[in-house]
Amino acid sequence: MSHLVAELPVPTGTQPGRTGRGGRSRQERLAYRILLPALGTVFLIVTIPFVIAIWQSITSDDGTLIGLRNYTRALGNPLFFDALRATGLYASIVLPTEILLGLAFALFVHRTVKQAGLRATLYVLAVLPLVVPPVAVGVVARLIYAPGYGVLNYVLQSVGITHSEIQWLGVPALAMGSVASVDIWQWTPFVYLVLFAGLQTVPRESIEAAQVDGATWWTQFRYIELHYLRPLFLLILFFRVADVLRVFDHVYILTGGGPGTATQLLSLYIYRIEFRFFDGGQAAALAVMVLVSISILYSLVTRALPLERA
Amino acid sequence: MRSRQAAIAIRLILIVAGLGVAGFLYAFPLYWLIATSLKSKAELYQSITLFPRHPTLQPYYSVLFERGFWVxxxxxxxxxxxxxxxxxxxxxVITYPITRLTVPPSLRVGVLNWALSLRFLPPVAVVVPYFAIVRTLQIYNQPIALIGIYSLFNLPFAIWMLKGFLAEIPLELEEAALVDGANRWTSFRRVLLPLAGPGLMAAATIVFTFAWSEFLFALILTATPNSQTFPVGVQGLVTQFEIIWNDMAAAGVIAMTVPLLLMVIGRRYMVAGLTFGVIREK
Structure with missing residues (x-):
């Protein structure tokens, strides 16, 4: 039986079962045999486009090398900076709003709602917007803001707040607000869910001790709960920034990037360069720059994330 | 004493008002989508009505069959x-070895980190090269192009979710099968897979939901109704010259019904999936 025992899985973390000094166990060899083909294939599928993008960015359409000309064109395009500005503005509207609102709801529900049934209902209600396709959310927004048939103007006019038709999608600031409101509607529940779950991990004893000492709800939050939520804020920021960079669907549906370039976020801009201006070289240069910046950003923040990697 | 009561009363009113506004902002968009989808064409051309006067399912019929969206x-x-x-x-294939076999911890961490980094990849940055690849392979306007790309972009979620589920199944159960003479494949198929069933189901619903919602690649890589996905059709209703609001709303309702139905199964795992397992099911 002894040869069989050597094959048995062992608790992870320890390394018995090795056949010799520096040698690999049978299990490890099996693991590599399974992993390598799969990982290799996925790695190729991910990497080849990146190589192609770099190649496209330094060649012209007929395949001759043109150096960094596409990059200078991409960086020399004022629309690029409009797109960066729009993306930054969008992020600076939606991220703080979502985090503050989500935090407020999480704290409120955590403090006031004690019934398990009601909490479960709120959980389902919060998950709901997350699974609605952004295209459908864009349709809803269109029904609300669109000129002519938008219900928002109808409501505002019938309560007498305004008498004229407000161009929600026709004025740059309002259009940005409309587009951002869609994001806030869809993603505030995500922040709520994460922070609410975080609040459940705060030990009850420390809260009770603080209350005995006469802590107000603010000091209780500031000195105890915030401590437990801090890594989660980082996590939320990480995922939401990644998502802001990929926002496309609802903006495309709602404003198409307009009026002018007011809501032309980075993703819509690259799309437009490639599929409206058919400028593959410039689009590739943009794609490479985005990929490089994302990789740098990613490597900076990833270690700080509270993820279970074991 | 009275002023304190007044302060409490005011605070209560503010809280109730705040919750009322929040509830309204949350629910009204969904209500309005459904209400609009139940209006008849005649009602669209009258002034806006907050409730459909003569609710009808005609827009759904029109979208699915007259416009052929069922395809x-x-x-x-x-x-x-x-x-x-x-x-x-x-x-x-990727999570089995790193959760069930003895591998160096660095390998496990490396694989998981790499999967996480894929989550951060903005699709629009790879749209340009993928478009070129798809045209070269001559799979433009074919479902296979979308299947490949969706699988790639959903792999990070799947890896992290499956890793969580597989790690929870005791190693002893598989060991027992191995001792009884089963080989690894049999014990994987007969012991591990059935036990991982609920987890696989959860991951499946979430991947399905994400793939269902995808729009950018579907917009770029398909051109004809024979291969277009539903969100692309919805988009077509929005951007055409004359918008038929009730049809558009009906299409929106259909688009969100499927993920909502799936949520009945997957809701407990939704947040775990979105946060890569940081927030576990409750």
């Missing part, structure tokens, strides 16, 4: 189902 619905289901199969299969 897009079929395409979407096909693409999503195939994506789920590919993603889970590849996900299992």
């Amino acid at each position: 897009l619905l079929k395409n979407s289901v096909l693409v999503c189902a195939a994506t789920v199969l590919v993603t889970l299969a590849v996900g299992l």
Whole structure:
């Protein structure tokens, strides 16, 4: 039986079962045999486009090398900076709003709602917007803001707040607000869910001790709960920034990037360069720059994330 | 004493008002979508009505059959189902060795980190090269192009979710099968897979939901109704010259019904999936 025992899985973390000094166990060899083909294939599928993008960015359409000309064109395009500005503005509207609102709801529900049934209902209600396709959310927004048939103007006019038709999608600031409101509607529940779950991990004893000492709800939050939520804020920021960079669907549906370039976020801009201006070289240069910046950003923040990697 | 009571009363009123506004802002958009989808064409041309006067399912019929969107619905289901199969299969092949076999911890961490980094990849940055690849391979306007790309982009979620589920199944159960003379494949198929069933189901619903919602690649890589997915059809209703609001709303309702139904199964795992397992089910 002894040869069989050597094959048995062992608790992870320890390394018995090795056949010799520096040698690999049978299990490890099996693991590599399974992993390598799969990982290799996925790695190729991910990497080849990146190589192609770099190649496209330094060649012209007929395949001759043109150096960094596409990059200078991409960086020399004022629309690029409009797109960066729009993306930054969008992020600076939606991220703080979502985090503050989500935090407020999480704290409120955590403090006031004690019934398990009601909490479960709120959980389902919060998950709901997350699974609605952004295209459908864009349709809803269109029904609300669109000129002519938008219900928002109808409501505002019938309560007498305004008498004229407000161009929600026709004025740059309002259009940005409309587009951002869609994001806030869809993603505030995500922040709520994460922070609410975080609040459940705060030990009850420390809260009770603080209350005995006469802590107000603010000091209780500031000195105890915030401590437990801090890594989660980082996590939320990480995922939401990644998502802001990929926002496309609802903006495309709602404003198409307009009026002018007011809501032309980075993703819509690259799309437009490639599929409206058919400028593959410039689009590739943009794609490479985005990929490089994302990789740098990613490597900076990833270690700080509270993820279970074991 | 009275001023304190007044302060409490004011605070209560503010809280109730705040919750009322929040509830309204949350629910009204959904209500309005459904209400609009139940209006008849005649009602659209009158002034706006907050409640449909004569609710009708005509817009749904019009979208699905007169406009032929049921074909897009079929395409979407096909693409999503195939994506789920590919993603889970590849996900299992990658997570099985790192959770069930003795491997150096650095390998496990490396694989998981790498999967996480894929989550950060903005699709629009790879749209340009993928478009070139798809045209070179001559799979433009074919479902297979979407299936491949959706599988790739959903793989990070699948890997992290499956890793969580597989790690929870005691190693002893598989060991017992091995001792009884089963080989690894049999013990994987007969012991591990059935135990991982609920987890696989959860991952499947979430991958299906994400694939269902995808729009950018579907917009770029398909051109005809034979391969377009449902969101692309919805988009077509929005951007055409004259918008038929009730049809558009009906299409929106159909688009969100499928993920909502799936949520009945997957809701407990939704947040775990979105946060890569940081927030576990409750």
